[in-house]
Amino acid sequence: MKLLIKGGTVVPIVGEPFVGDILVEDGKIAKLGKNLRVKADQTVDATGKYVLPGFIDAHSHIGLYEEAVGFMQDGNEMTDPITPDVRAIDAFNPYDVAIKRALLGGFTTVMIVPGSANVIGGQGAILKFKSNIVDKCIVRAPAGLKMATGENPKRVYGEMKKMPSTRLGIAALMRNYFMKVQDYMEKKRRAIEKDGVFLDRDPKLEVGELVLRGEIPARVHAHRAQDIVTAIRIAKEFNFRLVIEHGTEAYKVVDYLVENKVPVVVGPFGFRTKIETKDLTYENVRILNEKGVLCAIMVDHPVTHLEFANIHAALAMKYGAKKEDLLKMLTINAAKILEIDDRVGSLEVGKDADIVIWDNDPFLPQARVEKVFIEGEEVRWWGE
Incomplete structure (x- = not known):
């Protein structure tokens, strides 16, 4: 053809x-x-x-937080702060009408991720909008382990009077999880060396093993500069690859991001409704790009609908960003962050x-x- x-x-x-x-x-x-x-x-x-x-959204909840379903969302398994075994593809609905509008906004590829209620939120996947059968849409799954710092886990579990209710607790749970993964990997190694087989699989820890082996990155929700630095600290402690999601205050620690070669998926723009976003600025993408951080733009659909992402990106030109750089943030930069730039x-x-x-x-x-x-x-x- x-x-x-x-x-x-x-x-x-x-x-x-x-x-x-x-x-x-x-x-x-x-x-x-x-x-x-x-x-x-x-x-x-x-x-x-x-x-x-086609535009590429490197961080989206489309098909998980469906339009018109209200609180009946499928993006956050808010029953346990550690849920690495849940998979976004198992909740993705190709009949979410937002997909029609995303296509009309020029998007062909998305990285869908669980929400940020949990410290370890679950497995994301890269999809193309090409079929009503999710399995035929998959480019890569899992494509990253969603994790979260800051106010969202604090609020959700603090209201339940359980850990984490502070940033102290969030970081501790991350460390506890990856220490268990390390022990699990050693247990598996010894069992295979001794018996040639390992018969005690744990789906929660199997995913963490993919992260520690470098097969998939951690995708860490972090708005504030202090949370970005904490995410980098923990990534260095356990030697895993990291992508910062949102990065509202990334411009405050831009040199540290460059030093550690950490990419950022920036956004959404236009709201300063909580303490984490009070210092939000459209200049963020310009500063990150000029300093050499690999960054892409997201609108955190459905916070802002994906069909309007091109307009939100264009608004950054008012704050000094160049058109050609912004187009890259919607295309090739996003593809590089998702490690699919050989294809799209x-x-x-x-x-x-x-x-x-x-x-x-x-x-x-x-x-x-x-x-x-x-x-x-x-x-x-x-x-x-």
């Missing part, structure tokens, strides 16, 4: 925009250039349009043909998505 997208303003992300064509073969980008002369099974006229890679995040030969055609510059409020292709197939939401 060959698809030819002709005459659009192609924004490849990793190179300069140009007016030209994209050839797609068997779900991959085969050629980019001006006036490509090839025979195709389908030709799309993109004259006067903008052609970009830019328009390059050999990458998945996840392509979105806009009727205007996507950072303009009036811009609308006209067509979405995932791996070369045009996608329309299946829920109607």
Whole structure:
């Protein structure tokens, strides 16, 4: 199957925009250039349009906190502060109408994660919006272990009069968990060495083993600078890879983030409703980017709906961020943080043909998505 997208303003992300064509073969980008002369099974006229890679959300609760379900959410297992064995894919609902609107916002790939009520919240997954069957959407699962610092675990479990009710308790529970994982790994090693088999599996600790072996990163919710530093401290103690989620005060410790090569998924923007977000500023992404922190932008759907992420990103230009850098934060930077940049995040030969055609510059409020292709197939939401 060959698809030819002709005459659009192609924004490849990793190179300069140009007016030209994209050839797609068997779900991959085969050629980019001006006036490509090839025979195709389908030709799309993109004259006067903008052609970009699908946006990537590196932190989302879409399909877990569904629209219109109120308190009947499936994103937080608020019965135990340590729930590494729960999996976001087991709650993801492809019929959440927000997915339709996310596609119309230019998004093709998301990292879904449990909420931040628990210190160890569960396993996230990277999905593409290409099917009503979640298993056919999975790019990688598990793709990270969600963890949380700060006010959310304090509030949830403090109200229950149980640990953690303080930042002291949160850090202690993290350490306790990973110490148990270390002991579990040693117990497994000895059993296999002695008997050739290990028959005492613990699903809570198996996930932690993936983190300590470096197979998946910890994705740690941390707004305040002190919580970011605590997350880095614990990651260094146990030698695991770390991504900071939210990073509202990341600009306050930007040099420390650079020193420790820790990426940040920044957002959401626009609300200062609790103590953790009182120092929120749109300048955060500019400062982090200028200092060399690998950062992506999120809106923490459904805190702000994913369909409006392009507009929230564009607002950062008012505070000095550059348009080309912000586009990277919605595409290739997010792909790098998710470790899938060999497949998505830019328009390059050999990458998945996840392509979105806009009727205007996507950072303009009036811009609308006209067509979405995932791996070369045009996608329309299946829920109607």
